[in-house]
Amino acid sequence: MALRDFFISLSENQTLSNAAGQYGLKLGAQSVVAGTTIEEVIESIRKLNEQGISCTVDNLGEYVTDESEATQAKEEILAMIEAIQVEELDAHISLKPSQLGLDIDIDFCYDNLYEIVERAHEYGIFVNFDMEDYKRLQPSFDILEELAKSFDNVGTVIQAYFHRAKDDIENFKDYRLRVVKGAYKESEEVAYQDKLDIDINFIELIEYHLAHGHFTSIATHDHNIIKHVKYYVEQYDIPKEKFEFQMLYGFRKDLQLELAREGYQVCVYVPYGKDWYGYFMRRLAERPQNISLVTKQVFNKKTNTLLAVAAGAYLLGRLTKKK
Numbered sequence: 001m002a003l004r005d006f007f008i009s010l011s012e013n014q015t016l017s018n019a020a021g022q023y024g025l026k027l028g029a030q031s032v033v034a035g036t037t038i039e040e041v042i043e044s045i046r047k048l049n050e051q052g053i054s055c056t057v058d059n060l061g062e063y064v065t066d067e068s069e070a071t072q073a074k075e076e077i078l079a080m081i082e083a084i085q086v087e088e089l090d091a092h093i094s095l096k097p098s099q100l101g102l103d104i105d106i107d108f109c110y111d112n113l114y115e116i117v118e119r120a121h122e123y124g125i126f127v128n129f130d131m132e133d134y135k136r137l138q139p140s141f142d143i144l145e146e147l148a149k150s151f152d153n154v155g156t157v158i159q160a161y162f163h164r165a166k167d168d169i170e171n172f173k174d175y176r177l178r179v180v181k182g183a184y185k186e187s188e189e190v191a192y193q194d195k196l197d198i199d200i201n202f203i204e205l206i207e208y209h210l211a212h213g214h215f216t217s218i219a220t221h222d223h224n225i226i227k228h229v230k231y232y233v234e235q236y237d238i239p240k241e242k243f244e245f246q247m248l249y250g251f252r253k254d255l256q257l258e259l260a261r262e263g264y265q266v267c268v269y270v271p272y273g274k275d276w277y278g279y280f281m282r283r284l285a286e287r288p289q290n291i292s293l294v295t296k297q298v299f300n301k302k303t304n305t306l307l308a309v310a311a312g313a314y315l316l317g318r319l320t321k322k323k
Contacts, residue, residue: 032251033279045057049091054092055092057080057270063099064100093125094130095113102136113143113147126153127155133184134190156177157179161191162182169205177209218244221248221255249268
């Protein structure tokens with residue numbers, strides 16, 4: 001838990017995030033982030049599509065407090081939607097409400113999201129609302145439900161570590177949902193702290209939505225959970241068209257291809273953009289194996305990986321101070 005908390009604290013450091021954006025994809029992030037431009041990410045999506053894998057695309061960014069920055073993020077997402085349509089890609093959009101003005105003004109955020117969802121609806125492109133930390137959870141759900149009155153191409157994420165997750169998944173059972181464990185630091189008042197408790201709730205949520213829900217994106221790299229899902233859908237005769245396995249760009253590529261060859265729907269979460277630092281640090285916080293994966297490409301194998309990444313974060317801070 002100490003290691004997880006360390007990387008989550010780094011993910012929330014705005015100074016380091018700003019420095020990371022200025023100095024490009026360093027510290028191994030290029031292995032888990034598909035690029036900084038639409039042109040770069042299109043090429044990554046096309047390669048995955050050729051392997052029978054669909055994509056959900058995230059223009060990275062969150063916690064925006066400036067209206068012009070939120071508007072710029074909206075325009076970038078609209079451009080990505082146009083690119084998906086023009087290039088005939090098998091892809092849809094993932095976005096964070098806080099990138100589009102949730103922390104600025106609820107009506108401003110709603111207008112930005114309405115424009116995005118409306119454009120995507122014209123092209124038959126699905127838009128997924130990524131859920132963030134607890135204090136932004138209900139406001140995001142409220143906007144989603146309001147937009148769902150006008151559009152049928154929206155869905156969201158249920159985070160298994162929240163105590164309220166079972167109520168939420170029942171409330172949104174008619175939506176396309178991605179079920180995840182959760183990647184933010186939350187208090188014990190609102191979230192499970194023990195890994196076993198989270199895993200148990202995760203499986204129960206997946207089973208509930210597979211049995212009662214619309215469409216389920218099962219976000220995991222855990223082969224044991226994947227094996228359990230395979231058994232469950234076979235046992236209850238749930239068609240493969242009702243669910244997909246969803247994994248992160250750059251992780252478990254062999255497993256992605258194996259599942260696709262077996263006839264399962266596989267979707268890769270493809271992040272891109274300059275504001276990659278917070279996302280990258282949360283991926284390091286989730287599993288110790290992720291640290292090894294992303295650091296071995298840029299550090300000597302004899303280097304302690306924790307110290308290496310921490311040193312990288314420190315370096316970004318020093319570079320910022322020099323400027």
